[in-house]
Amino acid sequence: MRASQRATLFPSAIALAGAVAAAFIAALGRPVEAQVDNPPFPTMPIDWAEAFIRAAEDNLEYLPGEVVVKFRDGTSLAGQQQALDAIRSRPPVSNLQPLGDAFLLRDVAEWNAQILSAQLSSQPEVEYAEPNYLYRLSFTPNDPGFAARQWNLTALDLPTAWDINDGAANVTVAVVDSGVTTVNQTFGAVTWEGTRFQTFAVPFSVSPEMSSSRFASPRDFVGGGDTTVLDLVGHGSHVAGTIAQETNNNLAEAGIAYRARIMPLKACFGYWELQFSMSANGRPGFTPQGAGGCDSASVAAGIRYAADNGAQVINLSLGGPIPATVLRDAITYAVGRGAFVAIAMGNDFEAGNPTTYPAAYAQSIDGAMAVGSVGRSLRRSYFSNTGAHIxxxxxxxxxxxxxxxxxxxxxxxxxxxxxxxxxIFPRFDRYASVGNQGTSMASPHIAGVAALIISQGVRNPAAVEALIKRTARPLGTSDASRPGWNNDFGYGLIQPRPALRGFGIAK
Amino acid sequence: MNRVTRASLMVLLVALLLPVSARAQSTQSIGVRASFGLDFNAMSASDSFNAVLGSSQLRGFGAGADVLNVWKNVFARVSFSRAKKEGERAVVFNNEVVRIGVPITVTYTPIEIGGGWQFASIGGGRFTPYAGGGLFRLSYSEKSPFAVSGEDVSLSKAGYLMFGGVEVPVAKYLVVGGEAQYRSVSDAIGTDGVSRDFAEKNLGGFTMRVLVGFRR
Structure with a gap:
């Protein structure tokens, strides 16, 4: 399933590989010929890949030719067709792809999705129509280094929180992101090596810090709805690591809800998915750097899928500056189904601090929270967006x-x-400790703690939000009009232990 | 003024009016009544106690001594009791209580100092009513496993109480009795914990006390 709107993952990821990095570098750049029996890499549809590449080349905030449309309640098929007839190509109703209570429409005759959505919005049968917006990954490269690692968990006093709840067993956390690799498998992929196409073997592995037995109902919304999920970006794996990385196993780092199940939902992708798709379809050349992202329709589909398949927590480390009603409706739906949703605030404070979505929706949805970021000194991270919705x-x-x-x-x-x-010939079967920064990294902390809280028996998403707010440690100066809250930190720094302890009569 | 307070005031008022019509026992010598008591406390903060302990009632044991006929039928009292109950810490949202499996032990220990008036016996001399009031110091604690510094509660607050009861002699020195008390410890809770959710601030309540004592 796909969505229409462009979304951006929010990890100002800083690819700071640790000491292990040096050992791996020697293996770079050597293509491995594909084995005959390697299954083909599950590429995305070529027309969709081309849409993403065109969006990247033209710096569009939406996927060309795609709109999300929701008809008013009770609109008949004839009414839907009447609305679609307002578009020049007059697509049949059968071209609509269901997307929760809305539909995704792809119109090859009109690539300007803003025109399409305007035409549809003016029809009386249409409640809303909007482009399939894109939210992009936003990595911020940084100097490599290696230091004391998990100050972040110490800052939240998680070891004492784990005295109360050891890892959120029986809670499922959905990670709507670039995926978390769920198989140990090698695929045969085609890529452009500069002068010709070459088929080569692309190995994938499950992270040694994420036992495959802990995966629940994975789904790839980019590659056609398959249950095999592959992370070719690294963002989803990092986010999932914060939430639930294996802990107390003498390896690498810890995760917050380390006994929770992870539901990897791939709704975002990057350069390599597009490159393999283009090459497999005979399009020579290289994909533009920075192409990819998360379209709002895929994200919405992932959110709804998570809610329908038992996820009690959903993490959205993504966003963009344009509102997407389809996302708001999906989050509302998920909360109504009992899922708590953590959403990254965005990393653009120094780029004008725009209001970002879907984070901005959280304020009006009890059970969804917009998450800002703090650094090691518990000051607001320089990139972390602020606003009335934090x-x-x-x-x-x-x-x-x-x-x-x-x-x-x-x-x-x-x-x-x-x-x-x-x-040119990548591989995705090796893992390392990587340092990232971003509200993408902050949001999974909230998701992980929410999983612990739910594991304690507090299952109402609105109650989880209320508990997190009440037990937060205030940071900064309280806003005069909203006691205990401010524009930079919201209600403050999440405090897992007080939240997990609950309350006595007096305290 | 809640229902419990009104009922307690009525008991006290009736008790204080009784001497007017009753025959004062002005010639009694000073005596002592030492007793053990079983308390049934119905807490004013009923929603809060119910949320955490599964019941708004605390059962306690105590002991005390009354010095009788200090002046006419006036008696002075010192007593204490202790109630202890285990429950689970909880989260309250929209008045819905979720108990989260973290054990909690609540102890409730009032030490009372007061006095009252002992009325003329009624019922053919078998029943001796009395009424009074006083102050008390409440020691209250909440303890949970794995608590770190500052997490458990241990507070001490002053309050007042009113009581009225009846004493029945069953042997030469042995008496039994029943007593109703109203205690108030205002603003002891309500700023945190589930009491904040329920806007309950008083750690007092209505107590029924069954006494067994020695008198001479």
């Missing part, structure tokens, strides 16, 4: 506050293996 803060790292030791370290795919600037 609700809570968590460690997201800040390279200016402690350097490499001030970012969030988790295990993810080894970045140099798939560096789009230097690698």
């Amino acid at each position: 609700e809570i803060a968590a460690p997201g790292g800040d390279i200016r506050d402690g350097g490499a030791s001030g970012v969030v370290w988790q295990m993810t795919i080894f970045p140099p293996d798939s560096d789009t600037r230097t690698v």
Whole structure:
């Protein structure tokens, strides 16, 4: 399933590979010929890949030719067709792809999705129509380093929280992101090597810090709804690591809800998915750097799927500056189904601090929280967006506050293996501790703690939000009009232990 | 003024009016009544106690001594009791209580100092009513496993009480009795915990006390 709107993952990811990095670099750049029996890499549809590439080339905030449309309640098929007839190509109703209570429409005759959505919005049968917006990954490269790693968990006093709840067993957390690799498998992929196409073997592995037995109902919304999920970006693996990385196993780092199940939902992708799709379909050349992202329709589909398949927590480390009603409706639906939703505030404070979505929706949805980031000194991270909709803060790292030791370290795919600037034949089967910063990193802290809270028996998402707010540690000066809250940190820094302890009569 | 307070005031008022019509026992010598008591406390903060302990009632044991006929039928009292109950810490949202499996032990220990008036016996001399009031110091604690510094509660607050009861002699020195008390410890709770959710601030309540004592 796909969505129409452009969304951006929010990890100012700082590819700071640790000491292990050096050992892996020697293996870079050598293509491995594909084995005959390697299954083909599950590429995305070529027309969709082309839409993403065109969006990247033209710097569009939406996927060309795609709109999300929702008809008013009770609109008949004839009424829907009447509305669609307002578009020049007059697409049949059968072209609509269901997307919750809305539909995704792809119109090859009109690539300007803003025109399409305007035409549809003017029809009386249409409640809303909007482009399939894109939210992009926003990595911020940084100097490599290696330091004391998980200041972020210490800052939240998690070891004492785990005395109360050891890892949120029986809670499922959905990670709507770039995926978390769920198989140990090698695929045969085609790519452009500069002068010709070449088929080569692309190995994937499950993270050694994420037992495959802990995956629940994975789904790839980019590659056609398959249950095999592959992370070719590293963002989803990092986020999932913060939430639930294996803990107490003498390896790498810890995760917050380390006994929770992870539901990997791939709704975002990057350079390599597009490159493989283009090459497999005979399109020579290289994909533009920075292409990819998360379209709002896929994200919405992932959110709804998570809610329908038992996820009690959903993490959205993504966003963009344009509102997407389809996302708001999906989040509302998920909360109504009993899922708590954590959403990154965005990393654009120094780029005008725009209001970002879907984070801005959280304020009006009890059970969804917009999450800002703090650095090691518990000051607002320089990149962390502020605004009236911020609700809570968590460690997201800040390279200016402690350097490499001030970012969030988790295990993810080894970045140099798939560096789009230097690698032609990538691999995704090796993992390393990587330091990232971003509200993408802060949001999974909230998701992980929410999982612990739910494991304690507090299952109402609105109650989880209320508990997190009430037990937060205020940071900064309280706003005069909203006691205990301010524009930078919301209600303050999340405090797992007080939330997990609940309350006695007096305290 | 809640229902419990009104009922307690009525008991006290009736008790204080009784001497007017009753025959004063002005010639009694000073005596002592020492007793053990079983308390049934119905807490004013009923929603809060119910949320955490599964009941708004605390059962306690205590002991005390009354010095009788200090002046006419006036008696002075010192007593204490202790109630202890285990429950689970809870989260309250929209008046819905979720108990989260973290054990909690609540102890409730009032030490009372007061006095009252002992009325003329009624019922053919078998029943001796009395009424009074006083102050008390309440020691209240909440303890949970794995608590770190500052997490458990241990507070001490002053309050007042009113009581009225009846004493029945069953042997030469042995008496039994029943007593109703109203205690108030205002603003002891309500700023945190589930009491904040329920806007309950008083750690007092209505107590029924069953006494067994020695008198001479």
